[in-house]
Amino acid sequence: MINNEENEMEVPKILNLDDDFTLIKRFNEGDELAFKKLVNKHKEKVRNLVYLTVGNSNSIDDISQDVFITVYKSVGKFRFDAQFTTWLYKVTINKCKDHLRKVKLRSIFMPINDDEEELPASAEFNTNSDVSEIVQNAIRKLPDKLRIPLVLREIQEMSYQEIADSMQSEIGTVKSRIFRARENLKTYLKPYEKELIK
Amino acid sequence: MTKYVNEKEMLSAYLDGELLPEEKNLIEEKLSYSKELKEQLEELRKLKALTQKSIPLIPEDPYFETRLMAQIDKKNTGSFKVKKYVPVFSFVLLAVFLMVFLKAKPDFFNDVFDLQKNKIASLYTKNLKPLLFASRLSNDEIFNFAMYKQLPLDNNDKQYLLLGYSPEGKEYFEVKSGNIKEGGMDLDKFVTALNLNNSQKKVVDSILNSYSTRLQTEVLINDNNALAINPNLWNYNKVIAADIFRYAASINKSVLNKILPVSVSYYDNPKVVAAINKIKSDDNADYIFFTPDSIFTSKVDKEKIKRDLQKMKIELRKGLQEVNINLPKEIRLNIDQTIKSLKKEKTWAHNFKVNFDSNECRVEIPQIVIPQFDMPELDKLDERLNEVFNNLKNMDIKIEKFDDNQIRMKYRMGDSSYEYKGNIPNIDSIMKDARKHNKGNYKINGDSLKIVIKELQDSLKLNFNLPEFKEQMKYFQKQMQQFQEQMKNLDTDGIKKRIKKPKEPVEI
Numbered sequence: 095m096i097n098n099e100e101n102e103m104e105v106p107k108i109l110n111l112d113d114d115f116t117l118i119k120r121f122n123e124g125d126e127l128a129f130k131k132l133v134n135k136h137k138e139k140v141r142n143l144v145y146l147t148v149g150n151s152n153s154i155d156d157i158s159q160d161v162f163i164t165v166y167k168s169v170g171k172f173r174f175d176a177q178f179t180t181w182l183y184k185v186t187i188n189k190c191k192d193h194l195r196k197v198k199l200r201s202i203f204m205p206i207n208d209d210e211e212e213l214p215a216s217a218e219f220n221t222n223s224d225v226s227e228i229v230q231n232a233i234r235k236l237p238d239k240l241r242i243p244l245v246l247r248e249i250q251e252m253s254y255q256e257i258a259d260s261m262q263s264e265i266g267t268v269k270s271r272i273f274r275a276r277e278n279l280k281t282y283l284k285p286y287e288k289e290l291i292k
Numbered sequence: 293m294t295k296y297v298n299e300k301e302m303l304s305a306y307l308d309g310e311l312l313p314e315e316k317n318l319i320e321e322k323l324s325y326s327k328e329l330k331e332q333l334e335e336l337r338k339l340k341a342l343t344q345k346s347i348p349l350i351p352e353d354p355y356f357e358t359r360l361m362a363q364i365d366k367k368n369t370g371s372f373k374v375k376k377y378v379p380v381f382s383f384v385l386l387a388v389f390l391m392v393f394l395k396a397k398p399d400f401f402n403d404v405f406d407l408q409k410n411k412i413a414s415l416y417t418k419n420l421k422p423l424l425f426a427s428r429l430s431n432d433e434i435f436n437f438a439m440y441k442q443l444p445l446d447n448n449d450k451q452y453l454l455l456g457y458s459p460e461g462k463e464y465f466e467v468k469s470g471n472i473k474e475g476g477m478d479l480d481k482f483v484t485a486l487n488l489n490n491s492q493k494k495v496v497d498s499i500l501n502s503y504s505t506r507l508q509t510e511v512l513i514n515d516n517n518a519l520a521i522n523p524n525l526w527n528y529n530k531v532i533a534a535d536i537f538r539y540a541a542s543i544n545k546s547v548l549n550k551i552l553p554v555s556v557s558y559y560d561n562p563k564v565v566a567a568i569n570k571i572k573s574d575d576n577a578d579y580i581f582f583t584p585d586s587i588f589t590s591k592v593d594k595e596k597i598k599r600d601l602q603k604m605k606i607e608l609r610k611g612l613q614e615v616n617i618n619l620p621k622e623i624r625l626n627i628d629q630t631i632k633s634l635k636k637e638k639t640w641a642h643n644f645k646v647n648f649d650s651n652e653c654r655v656e657i658p659q660i661v662i663p664q665f666d667m668p669e670l671d672k673l674d675e676r677l678n679e680v681f682n683n684l685k686n687m688d689i690k691i692e693k694f695d696d697n698q699i700r701m702k703y704r705m706g707d708s709s710y711e712y713k714g715n716i717p718n719i720d721s722i723m724k725d726a727r728k729h730n731k732g733n734y735k736i737n738g739d740s741l742k743i744v745i746k747e748l749q750d751s752l753k754l755n756f757n758l759p760e761f762k763e764q765m766k767y768f769q770k771q772m773q774q775f776q777e778q779m780k781n782l783d784t785d786g787i788k789k790r791i792k793k794p795k796e797p798v799e800i
Contacts, residue, residue: 130357137356138349145350155353159360166364229346247308248343254310273304276339283339290342 114178122170129169133162136179139250140186146245147190149234157193161186176259183252183260187242194238225290232282236275243268244275300332307336417581417590420512420520422601429507431500435479438532442472443511445519453511453521455529463526467519467582482536485551486544499539503532506572509597512579520579520592527571534564 114135120128137158144157164185172181233241243261246252254272258265283290299322305311306319323329394400429444437443441455445467454466479500483493510522540548577594 130361133357133360138352141353141356142349146347154350155356155359158356159363162360163364225342226346226348229342230348233343233347244343245347248340249347249349254305254308269305269310270301272308273301276304276336277300279339279343280335283342 115174118169118172118174118178129166132165132178136182137162139179140182142249143183143186143245144190146233146249147187147238147242148193153193157189158186161189164189177256179252180256180259183246183250183256184262187260190242191238228283228286228289229279232279235282236278240271240275240278243271244279247272299329303329303333304336307333307340417514417518417520417592418516419514420518420592420597421514422508422512422597422604429504431497431504432479434500434504434507434532435482435536436472437507438529438536440472441529443507443525444472445511453525455526465521465523465525465580482540486540486547488543492543495539496536499535500532503528503535505601508601509594512592512597516583519582520590521582522576522579522592524571524574524576527574531568531571535568538564538568 114132117128117132117135121132140161141154141158144154144161148154148157161182165182172178233244236244243257246257246260247254252260254265254268257268257272261268299319302311302315302319306316311319323333397403433444443453445451445453451467451469452472454468456464456466458464479496483496486492488496507525507528510525510528512520514520537548575594577591578589579592581588581590
């Protein structure tokens with residue numbers, strides 16, 4: 095029985111938009127299993143988005159769980175006028191922003207001890223690191239407002255419109271920020287051009 | 293510069309397929325002739341591929357849903373906020389409920405308290421028995437109650453009931469420990485002072501006795517250590533005294549006038565008679581209960597008490613005595629411990645004012661209707677009665693000879709001595725004789741009477757050996773017959789002649 099459910103949960107890759115709506119409706123009607131399917135379908139995207147946005151693996155699951163608890167409580171208010179993922183990522187980004195705000199605030203009062211959220215500076219990049227690590231460090235170095243739309247585009251493969259909706263901004267802003275993120279990345283990665291060519 | 297940035301930005305968007313069709317056409321046109329733009333596009337394409345390739349997805353978490361659902365269950369998600377506020381909601385709901393409920397049923401709590409009171413009351417109102425019957429209330433005690441408002445509550449003089457007035461003038465009951473404080477006036481003294489003869493004394497006794505039966509139903513006790521007192525005792529206290537004074541006034545107004553500070557004629561007042569009759573016919577069944585738990589009022593089935601009392605009397609007459617009556621002879625109301633504990637709990641009905649002392653418990657009666665006629669201040673009677681009593685002339689009787697046929701005795705009144713010789717008379721004839729010579733009041737000293745009685749006893753010399761006893765009884769009967777005949781043929785004039793007249797008239 096469990097295996098059947100797991101098999102069902104493997105299907106989301108080919109589900110269309112209406113599948114999310116159906117699951118939400120079923121959940122709103124009291125079907126707890128529909129919510130589990132919804133979580134199973136989107137959890138990894140949310141976890142990775144959190145990871146790429148916050149950059150700290152210790153907080154990934156806490157924030158991700160918090161995202162889905164919010165969904166659980168608020169999905170009854172979902173109006174079905176946009177994709178579920180747009181709303182889901184909007185919730186996720188807000189949670190991430192809340193987290194980052196807290197970390198920043200904490201770092202003001204504990205600047206010496208609290209270094210777990212510090213992103214490595216470009217100068218500290220290890221020349222022996224592999225390409226992936228160099229690129230990851232470069233991405234982490236990007237400011238939040240540039241990193242998040244870039245990640246949503248490259249990893250989550252979201253459209254500019256979806257990103258704008260998720261970040262509650264304009265599509266032109268998203269377009270501009272993704273361009274600037276790429277320009278910054280090129281600058282950060284310039285010193286490692288040889289390694290990257292390899 | 294701006295144009296340059298815009299081109300590069302469009303190139304970035306072009307790479308992502310996010311340009312509008314006209315923008316796309318424009319940039320593709322530029323790309324067709326600009327080698328530099330082509331190189332920039334290629335550079336961006338490599339960077340994009342590198343970015344997508346370099347960012348690893350974090351490992352899947354197979355327990356994510358399990359932990360999530362557990363957390364949701366724990367917080368109960370939708371209701372966890374409600375749970376947090378459950379105490380507040382509950383309190384508010386309860387308050388609202390009580391407001392609505394009490395609006396609809398304002399007497400609810402009073403009813404509940406009354407129910408509880410009734411439950412307690414039922415415990416203490418069962419099996420009530422008349423205490424005063426058990427303690428064999430005597431006429432002396434009833435007289436003392438009428439004069440001094442004290443009633444004994446047990447046979448051992450350990451506790452008594454006192455009626456009194458608070459400084460504010462309110463009537464109160466007190467259950468007091470200790471002996472009754474004896475006043476200067478008792479029944480004997482009163483009867484003697486009024487110079488009542490035997491039949492008159494019997495009337496006084498019958499008056500007191502008629503109240504005895506009534507008083508017996510006014511103080512009740514049961515096995516649960518409850519003492520029930522009828523506030524009607526106040527009325528009885530007043531009317532018993534009034535009744536006695538009323539009768540005394542009809543016999544000897546002059547003496548009663550000296551004893552009482554108010555006019556004797558007042559006791560012939562129809563108001564007094566009406567009050568006496570009303571109290572006698574009134575059957576108040578509301579009693580005040582002193583219990584280990586509370587002090588409260590409750591109705592008592594007085595008819596049942598009366599029936600029980602009647603049965604007990606019949607049993608007593610049959611000689612079954614108190615063994616079968618099974619009455620408690622002593623109230624166990626312990627003022628020091630039981631009543632004192634009430635002070636802390638304050639569980640008595642709020643319309644009582646209850647005061648405690650080391651050896652007393654005082655309950656003020658809020659509402660009591662007492663017959664509206666003035667009574668003398670009985671506290672002052674002692675002094676007046678003693679004054680009258682001391683003015684009585686003593687008559688000492690000494691019997692010098694007492695045999696089968698004759699008696700010779702000397703008697704003295706004041707400073708004068710008299711001698712009497714003759715056949716055996718009775719004391720009343722001597723008294724009657726003396727009264728003819730001296731208009732006044734007399735008392736017979738106890739010692740003198742004792743001598744007479746002792747002489748009589750000695751002359752009989754009873755022997756309980758059966759044959760001898762029979763003979764003695766025959767002799768005694770014969771003597772009594774002779775005595776009766778002598779009394780019938782008694783020549784009072786002859787006696788008069790033999791009695792010396794007093795030298796000086798006796799003044800009272």
